[in-house]
Amino acid sequence: MQMPRKIRVMIAKPGLDGHDRGAKVVARALRDAGMEVIYTGLHQTPEQIVQAALQEDVDAIGLSCLSGAHDVLFPRVMELIKENGMDVLVTAGGIIPKEDLPMLKKSGIAAVFGPGTAIEEIVKFHREHIKQRT
Amino acid sequence: MALSLREKESDPADRNVLQETFREWKRKFDEEIRAGKQRRDKFYNLSWMEIEPLYTPQEDFDYDAKLGNPGHYPYTRGIHENMYTGKLWTMRQFAGFGSAAETNRRFKYLLSHGETGLSVAFDYPTLYGYDTDDPHSEGEFGKCGVAVSSLEDMQALFSGIPLDKVSTSMTINGPASVLWAMYIATGEAQNVPKSVLRGTIQNDVLKEYIAQKSFIFPPEPSMRLVLDTFEYGMKEVPLWNTISISGYHIREAGSTAVQELAFTLADGFEYVRQGIERGLDPNMFVPRLSFFFNAHNDFFEEIAKYRAARRIWAREMKERFGLKNERAMKLRFHTQTAGCSLTAEQPENNIVRVALQAMAAVFGGTQSLHTNSLDEALALPTEKAVRIALRTQQIIAYESGIPRVADPLGGSYYVEWLTDRMEEEAYAIFDDIEEYGGVIQAIEMGYFQKAITESSYRYQRELEKKERIIVGVNEYTVDEPLNVPILKLDPKGRDKQIERLKRLRNGRNKRRFQEAMDTLRKTAEGSANTMPAILAAVKAKATLGEVTGVLREVFGEYREQHII
Numbered sequence: 001m002q003m004p005r006k007i008r009v010m011i012a013k014p015g016l017d018g019h020d021r022g023a024k025v026v027a028r029a030l031r032d033a034g035m036e037v038i039y040t041g042l043h044q045t046p047e048q049i050v051q052a053a054l055q056e057d058v059d060a061i062g063l064s065c066l067s068g069a070h071d072v073l074f075p076r077v078m079e080l081i082k083e084n085g086m087d088v089l090v091t092a093g094g095i096i097p098k099e100d101l102p103m104l105k106k107s108g109i110a111a112v113f114g115p116g117t118a119i120e121e122i123v124k125f126h127r128e129h130i131k132q133r134t
Numbered sequence: 135m136a137l138s139l140r141e142k143e144s145d146p147a148d149r150n151v152l153q154e155t156f157r158e159w160k161r162k163f164d165e166e167i168r169a170g171k172q173r174r175d176k177f178y179n180l181s182w183m184e185i186e187p188l189y190t191p192q193e194d195f196d197y198d199a200k201l202g203n204p205g206h207y208p209y210t211r212g213i214h215e216n217m218y219t220g221k222l223w224t225m226r227q228f229a230g231f232g233s234a235a236e237t238n239r240r241f242k243y244l245l246s247h248g249e250t251g252l253s254v255a256f257d258y259p260t261l262y263g264y265d266t267d268d269p270h271s272e273g274e275f276g277k278c279g280v281a282v283s284s285l286e287d288m289q290a291l292f293s294g295i296p297l298d299k300v301s302t303s304m305t306i307n308g309p310a311s312v313l314w315a316m317y318i319a320t321g322e323a324q325n326v327p328k329s330v331l332r333g334t335i336q337n338d339v340l341k342e343y344i345a346q347k348s349f350i351f352p353p354e355p356s357m358r359l360v361l362d363t364f365e366y367g368m369k370e371v372p373l374w375n376t377i378s379i380s381g382y383h384i385r386e387a388g389s390t391a392v393q394e395l396a397f398t399l400a401d402g403f404e405y406v407r408q409g410i411e412r413g414l415d416p417n418m419f420v421p422r423l424s425f426f427f428n429a430h431n432d433f434f435e436e437i438a439k440y441r442a443a444r445r446i447w448a449r450e451m452k453e454r455f456g457l458k459n460e461r462a463m464k465l466r467f468h469t470q471t472a473g474c475s476l477t478a479e480q481p482e483n484n485i486v487r488v489a490l491q492a493m494a495a496v497f498g499g500t501q502s503l504h505t506n507s508l509d510e511a512l513a514l515p516t517e518k519a520v521r522i523a524l525r526t527q528q529i530i531a532y533e534s535g536i537p538r539v540a541d542p543l544g545g546s547y548y549v550e551w552l553t554d555r556m557e558e559e560a561y562a563i564f565d566d567i568e569e570y571g572g573v574i575q576a577i578e579m580g581y582f583q584k585a586i587t588e589s590s591y592r593y594q595r596e597l598e599k600k601e602r603i604i605v606g607v608n609e610y611t612v613d614e615p616l617n618v619p620i621l622k623l624d625p626k627g628r629d630k631q632i633e634r635l636k637r638l639r640n641g642r643n644k645r646r647f648q649e650a651m652d653t654l655r656k657t658a659e660g661s662a663n664t665m666p667a668i669l670a671a672v673k674a675k676a677t678l679g680e681v682t683g684v685l686r687e688v689f690g691e692y693r694e695q696h697i698i
Contacts, residue, residue, distance in 0.1 A: 018347030020387070069274045073272070073273050
């Protein structure tokens with residue numbers, strides 16, 4: 001019997017925002033939960049993120065942005081994902097006003113984890129939603 | 135009366151009485167614990183130091199060696215004899231968003247409500263040395279601060295604000311010398327000579343690699359630019375603080391208070407060491423070094439941190455670096471309350487957090503203070519929110535009575551013990567850094583970044599296990615919709631800014647511009663001080679992106695290794 005493949009998640013920091021505390025905490029938590037985690041590092045363009053996700057063949061991408069540039073950068077990532085025909089779960093986190101949530105949902109982002117979200121909740125969400133997809 | 139008590143404590147007969155009464159207290163205390171009257175087995179502060187339930191006089195406490203009076207070595211009790219009875223701290227609210235004109239309005243609003251110093255927040259493109267129309271700036275214009283791409287923008291930012299009357303702090307690091315040059319040129323345009331300009335550029339590249347991550351160049355050329363500003367400032371802009379060595383961002387990235395203290399001071403020693411190596415007289419340049427610390431929730435831990443910082447700095451400057459100038463031994467610092475402590479949940483609670491944190495900064499003897507606004511876990515502050523934050527400082531200043539006495543907690547058994555502990559643990563961290571071969575090697579090997587990541591992860595885990603309580607987040611939560619007004623930026627701001635940049639580039643004297651850029655490149659490739667060439671370039675209307683672009687070509691860009 002073949003062992004099931006580990007869930008592969010990419011944590012990505014689009015834009016110029018240098019706040020990586022939350023992204024790193026989430027990355028560590030997903031890793032501790034038995035997933036394979038790739039962290040892009042800072043200052044990535046949407047193109048770089050999607051390229052890396054393709055190469056790494058990830059099941060999920062977690063986007064993190066605290067600078068307020070999410071309104072431009074996140075939809076751009078989603079566009080590129082669609083253009084490349086990728087089947088990947090995308091979640092987001094950071095300082096994101098609730099007025100922006102409908103727009104982000106519409107672009108295809110599955111969940112937005114705001115400040116104060118328990119990391120266990122993020123882990124659980126990945127387990128449940130990635131399992132459903134396969 | 136205080137004096138007679140001290141004498142009494144050092145009398146051996148009385149000390150026996152003290153020990154006796156302490157034993158009696160401990161016996162009853164243990165009984166209570168056995169009866170289960172204790173909320174937890176052990177208590178820890180935010181640096182995971184175990185805190186005892188009671189502190190009593192230390193037997194060998196040496197007042198002169200450990201504290202000294204305010205204004206006297208080792209400055210544990212403050213750097214001025216009279217502290218706040220002479221002058222209150224500068225109330226300096228960090229502000230910036232959108233265009234220079236929008237931010238100029240906010241500056242004037244804050245000044246009209248009693249702010250006493252300005253503090254500029256730049257947007258991400260500016261922090262990275264990109265103009266608004268650079269592709270890297272996509273989506274970032276004006277979001278976390280004001281966009282300043284040219285001298286014209288800087289002039290608009292300070293329009294109607296006399297630069298000989300205010301002191302200005304600018305949070306800028308990688309391209310600090312360029313923004314500083316723009317400020318100096320703005321002063322000249324207002325007929326204010328640079329010799330009277332007062333303020334601070336953050337200019338702390340070491341902490342960029344450690345925590346804030348808005349680095350541009352590799353460490354070596356970055357340090358050269360910093361030392362160039364030290365040298366230029368000493369000669370030409372003597373009242374200016376050419377660096378604000380910053381623990382704030384280290385803490386925000388998730389360090390403990392002890393790590394913040396030790397990493398920041400270690401960075402400070404590195405600047406002093408390299409300045410001396412460069413041939414600068416430390417008795418001249420060290421007095422222009424200033425510091426910037428965080429004020430988090432753990433009230434006493436924060437106070438102890440500031441006191442320990444002053445004592446360590448004074449000792450190291452005097453004993454390790456052999457400085458003679460007393461001013462060089464006095465650690466002066468700005469404080470900002472902890473942004474990372476604020477919660478998006480029940481944001482009104484943040485007013486209380488900020489008040490406590492601001493009190494810790496004042497008890498700790500800060501020279502200037504920014505208080506965060508209640509809505510900052512959600513967005514940039516609205517006018518009303520920032521006014522409440524400023525009023526918090528004013529209430530502490532004028533109503534609380536705290537500033538009446540220098541170091542009012544000096545002599546508290548707990549505070550003195552904790553100050554010693556912070557100092558001790560900071561020295562243990564200095565030893566670690568030395569083992570790596572110094573600050574820059576430790577950065578390159580990821581020591582700081584790893585330590586901070588560990589601390590923030592541990593803290594987050596504790597929150598989730600409710601080993602630490604954050605009111606409104608993991609306890610006392612409510613299920614009600616968030617109702618805080620959010621600041622909105624001018625949606626046309628970016629387009630207007632790009633239009634202005636186009637006009638600037640088309641309208642400038644092309645020959646003068648090209649000559650200035652050529653000189654800048656030659657200077658960067660050589661070893662002379664870069665400040666005059668940068669100043670000439672911005673006066674020739676070179677944009678931030680153009681100046682930084684030349685430096686990027688000469689110096690290269692820094693890429694960090696990814697540590698999780």
